[in-house]
């Protein structure tokens with residue numbers, strides 16, 4: 001049977017890798033060169049948050065009554081995009097530094113506790129929930 005913790009942790013690593021690739025590209029080729037990876041990173045993270053918010057958290061809340069708020073990451077992602085559009089390298093790297101810290105906090109908090117609890121409470125529905133998340137289109 002599929003495991004929600006493993007599935008979501010793998011998605012964290014996937015987002016981390018794209019984020020790191022975007023920063024590397026900005027370093028080597030400047031912000032204009034980082035545009036495509038920014039768009040990829042934004043879509044991957046938005047998809048991740050929506051898997052949590054639209055599928056996993058509601059199922060978890062229904063089962064346990066416990067709620068998890070959304071992250072503040074979206075506004076930061078938007079600001080990174082604005083820095084790229086204005087070709088403001090100093091602001092870009094200032095924002096990505098903050099974002100890196102928030103990303104690590106998001107990942108750590110969920111991987112150490114929340115996903116474990118989610119998997120414990122929702123193990124019977126894991127296959128169904130994962131297939132819902134996999135087929136989910138970002139809105």
Ligand SMILES: [Fe+2]
Nearest residue numbers: 048052106110
């Ligand atoms: Fe997450």
